[in-house]
Amino acid sequence: MSTAETKLAELCGVQIVxxxxxxxxDISGASRxxxxxxxxxxxxxxxxxxxxxxxxxxxxxxxxxxxAVIGQADDWLVLEDVGPLRPFDARAWEEISQALEPLRSxxxxxxxxxxxxxxxxxxxxxxxxxxxxxxxWRDNRLLCHCPDLAPPLARRVEALTVKLADIxxxxxxxxxxxxxxxxxxxxxxxxxxxxxxxxAYYGDREVDVAAMxxxxxxxxxxxxxxxLSPGWRARLPVYRLWMWxxxxxxxxxxxxxxxxxxxxxxxx
Numbered sequence: 634m635s636t637a638e639t640k641l642a643e644l645c646g647v648q649i650v651x652x653x654x655x656x657x658x659d660i661s662g663a664s665r666x667x668x669x670x671x672x673x674x675x676x677x678x679x680x681x682x683x684x685x686x687x688x689x690x691x692x693x694x695x696x697x698x699x700x701a702v703i704g705q706a707d708d709w710l711v712l713e714d715v716g717p718l719r720p721f722d723a724r725a726w727e728e729i730s731q732a733l734e735p736l737r738s739x740x741x742x743x744x745x746x747x748x749x750x751x752x753x754x755x756x757x758x759x760x761x762x763x764x765x766x767x768x769x770w771r772d773n774r775l776l777c778h779c780p781d782l783a784p785p786l787a788r789r790v791e792a793l794t795v796k797l798a799d800i801x802x803x804x805x806x807x808x809x810x811x812x813x814x815x816x817x818x819x820x821x822x823x824x825x826x827x828x829x830x831x832x833a834y835y836g837d838r839e840v841d842v843a844a845m846x847x848x849x850x851x852x853x854x855x856x857x858x859x860x861l862s863p864g865w866r867a868r869l870p871v872y873r874l875w876m877w878x879x880x881x882x883x884x885x886x887x888x889x890x891x892x893x894x895x896x897x898x899x900x901x
Contacts, residue, residue: 637709641666641676644704644711652676655716665714673714674703681752682710688751688833691809696735698827715820715827726851728826729819730858733841736809743804745769747834753813756882760834766805767798769836774875781882786889790878793871793901800899801837801868808838815876816849839865843872870895 638649651667655675663677677685683705689712692699700712719725746769747760759773771794779787793800811818812832820827842859845851846869856865877892 637678640706640709641711644676644706644709645674646704647672665716666711675700675712675714675716677710677712678708679710680708682708684749684751685831686710687749688747688831691833692736692811692828692831695738695809698732698825699831700827700829712829715825715829716822719821719823721816721821721849723852723854725821725826726855727858728821729845729851730855732819732826732828733811733838733859736811736841737806737838739807739809739835741807741809741835743807745807745834745836746773751812751832753832753879754883756879758812758832765803766837767801767803770801770871770875771797775878778878778882782878783886783889786881786892789893789896789901790874793874793896793899796901797871801871805837805839805862807835809833810836810838810840811844812836812840813876814841814844815847816845837872839868840872840875843869844876847873847876870898 638652642649645666645668648669649666650669652664655663655665663675666674666676668674686702686705689699689702693701700715703711703713705711744762744764745766746762750760751758759777761773763769775790775794775797779790782790810833811828812834813830814828818828818830820829839861842856842861842865874892874895877888877895880888881892
C-alpha cells in the first residue's frame with residue numbers, strides 16, 4: 634500500500650479496495666475510493682483542503698446540500714460520495730435553485746468576506762472583511778487581478794471600478810455564496826443537486842447566479858424561482874468578470890474575449 638493510500642485508510646477508518654480518478658477538476662483532481670466496508674468516498678489532495686472543509690461545513694450548517702467531510706488531515710480531504718453525475722435536466726435546475734435557497738439565511742450582519750483567504754492554484758482569493766460590498770468586489774475580485782492582466786484589459790477593469798458603486802449595491806443582504814458555482818461544481822445525481830468545491834464567503838447571492846451563466850445556460854424558470862432583486866440581469870456581467878479574469882490568470886488569454894464582452898456590456 635502506498636503512503637497516500639495508508640493516509641486515506643487512516644482517515645476513512647477502513648481499508649481501501651480500489652481508487653479511480655473522478656472526471657473534471659481543472660484545478661485540483663479527485664479520486665473515488667472504494668472501501669472494504671462497501672462504501673465509496675471521494676478524496677482530494679491540495680494545499681487549501683482544510684479551508685475547503687470549513688467552507689463545506691458552513692454550507693451544510695445552513696441546510697444546503699453539500700458533501701459531508703469524512704476526514705481531513707495534512708493536505709488530504711475525504712468527502713461523502715454524492716455522485717454519480719447525471720446531465721442537467723429541468724428537474725436538476727429546480728433542485729439547484731432549491732440548493733441555493735438555504736444560503737440566504739446566513740446568520741450574519743452586513744459584513745462581507747470570510748475569516749480566511751482561499752486560493753485557486755496560484756491565484757489568491759482575498760476575503761478581507763468589509764461592510765461595503767462594492768468596495769469588497771472592487772478590491773478583492775477586480776483590482777487584485779490588474780497587475781497580472783494585459784495593460785489594455787487592466788485599464789478597462791480599472792475604469793469599471795471607478796464607477797462600480799453606481800452599478801452594484803453597497804449593502805445587499807449578506808448570504809453565504811458558493812463563490813465558484815459553475816456547472817462542474819454541482820453534482821446532479823438524478824435525485825439531488827449537491828454543491829462541491831466551494832470558494833465561499835459572505836456576499837451578494839447574485840454572485841452565484843452570475844457564475845451559473847459562465848459556462849451553462851440556465852432556463853428562465855431557474856431565475857424565476859430565485860426571486861432576485863430588480864435589475865439583477867444588468868449586474869451579472871460585473872460578477873461574471875471575476876470568473877473570466879481568474880480564468881485568464883489560470884488558463885491563459887483564450888478567456889480574454891469573454892472578459893472584454895462583459896466589459897462591453899457594462900460600457901467600459
